[in-house]
Amino acid sequence: MNGxxxxxxxxxxxxxxxTTAVLLAERGCHVRIRTTEYPGETTSAVAGAIWGPISSGPRERTVAWARRSHGRFLELANEPGTGVHLALGTVASREPIAATRPEETRLMTDLRACEPGELPHGFTAGARATLPLIDMPRYLDYLTRRFREAGGELLRSQVPSLSDAAGESRIVVNCTGVGARELVGDAGVLPVLGQHVVVENPGIAEYFVELSESGRWASYMPHGDRLVLGGVAVPYAWDRVPDREVTAGILRRCAEIRPELRDTPVREEIVGLRPRSESVRLKVEHYEGARIVHNYGHGGDGVAVSWGCAHEAAELATDE
Ligand SMILES: Cc1cc2nc3c(=O)[nH]c(=O)nc-3n(C[C@H](O)[C@H](O)[C@H](O)COP(=O)(O)OP(=O)(O)OC[C@H]3O[C@@H](n4cnc5c(N)ncnc54)[C@H](O)[C@@H]3O)c2cc1C
Structure with missing residues (x-):
């Protein structure tokens, strides 16, 4: 970046x-964010969120983004006020788990298979590892603070078209999640609805994630006095109104694993739309004289790859 x-x-x-805006503002760019929803209202605020094995493609790029993000989250876990901490926990399945481990699991230095006595009733395989957990509402507040401290401006304002964006700035970064479907007419981005139930944490310090292909599972992620329970994946659903039956199912599945969750007070039910795409769209498009950097379509991995993607997007944005 010159001049x-x-x-x-x-x-x-x-x-x-x-994340992209933070990096650009800290590099000295004048950055304005326009957004329909404030950070706390986005899908990102609904995520659990855990850094873990990645299912989005393209594999070589997503693994590299995940690796870079893992490093950043380890650093942020040592900084107070970020909402990031490291926790030990279990990923388990009722079915046998594939013997081959994805490359990114090499970053999990204490990863080991569960002993049979460590698995909940009905589960046949699992692994334990220490992973970064990200308390998304606090983490998004932290990023927003950091962005504003670097001189950034955040406006609630819907961008109706790419022409409108290109008319405002010669450099645009498009981070609209499922909104890209409408903004750039990308029919390859689909919503996969997820719902979480946030309860008062009765004292659970470990995370748990059930691996399941069924579209429903049990998961819990502790963030201090807040425990985030999941989960479901419903493709093609757009309605972000919490479903009572889904809430009841999540509570029941989690309480089967942790009976102390049977009576724990519910704080809120929250719904987000994972922006699923065959591969993450992180590339430059030249449009009406503007350089548009697309950074969307991260599916269920957007937090886990966020720093890697943001670094690449910031480089593409400022690469003359
Ligand atoms: C229940 C659930 C659990 C999850 N758990 C995890 C997890 O553990 N780990 C993980 O890595 N990921 C997880 N994810 C996935 C993760 O949340 C997403 O991949 C990530 O939040 C996508 O972030 P984003 O910033 O790209 O999109 P979003 O958070 O959807 O943000 C899109 C932004 O674009 C704005 N926007 C859209 N269109 C326009 C427009 N035309 N004009 C102006 N603004 C616009 C929106 O208002 C919003 O601000 C989970 C998702 C869900 C739903």
């Missing part, structure tokens, strides 16, 4: 938009 500081418009204030 005068460029003006950059970032569309979207979820984890992708905020």
């Amino acid at each position: 005068r500081s460029p003006r950059v418009l970032v569309i979207g204030a979820g984890v992708s938009g905020l």
Whole structure:
């Protein structure tokens, strides 16, 4: 980046938009975020969230993004006020688990198979490892603070078209999640609805994630006095109104594993739309004289790859 500081418009204030905007603002760019939802209202705020094995493609790129993000989350876990901490926990399945381990599991230095006595009733295989857990509402607040401290501006304002964005700035970063379907007409991005039930934490310090292909599972992630229970995956659903039956199912499945959750007070039920795409769209498009950097379509991995993607997006944005 040479000469005068460029003006950059970032569309979207979820984890992708905020992380990219932080990096650009800290490099000295004048950054404005325009967003339909404030950070706390986005899908990103609904995520559990855990850094873990990645299912999005393209594999070589997502693994590299995940590795870079893992390093950042380890650092952030040592900083107070970020909402990131490291926790030991279990990933388990009722079915046999594939013997081959994805490459990114090499970053889990204490990873080991569960002993049979460590698995909940009905589970046949599992592994234990220490992983970064991210308390998303607090983490998005932290990113927003950091963005504003670097001189960034955040506006609630819907961007109706790419022409509107290109008319405002010669450099645009598109971090609209499922919103990209409408903004850039990308029919390859589909919503996969997820619902969480946030309860008062009765004292659970470990996370648990059930591996399941069924679209429903049990998971819990502790963030201090807040425990985030999951989960479901419902493709093609757009309605972000919590479903009572889904809540009841999540509570029942989690209480089967941790009976102390049977009577724990529910704080809120929250719904988000994972932006599923065959592969993450992170690339430059030249449009009406503007350089548009797309950074969307991260499916169920957007938090876990956020720093890697943001670094690449920031480089593409400022690469003259
Ligand atoms: C229940 C659930 C659990 C999850 N758990 C995890 C997990 O453990 N780990 C993990 O890595 N990921 C997880 N995910 C996935 C993760 O939440 C997403 O991949 C990630 O939040 C996507 O972030 P984003 O910033 O790209 O999109 P979003 O958070 O959806 O943000 C999109 C932004 O764009 C704005 N926008 C859209 N269109 C426009 C427009 N036209 N004009 C202006 N603004 C616009 C929106 O208002 C919003 O601010 C989970 C998701 C769900 C739903």
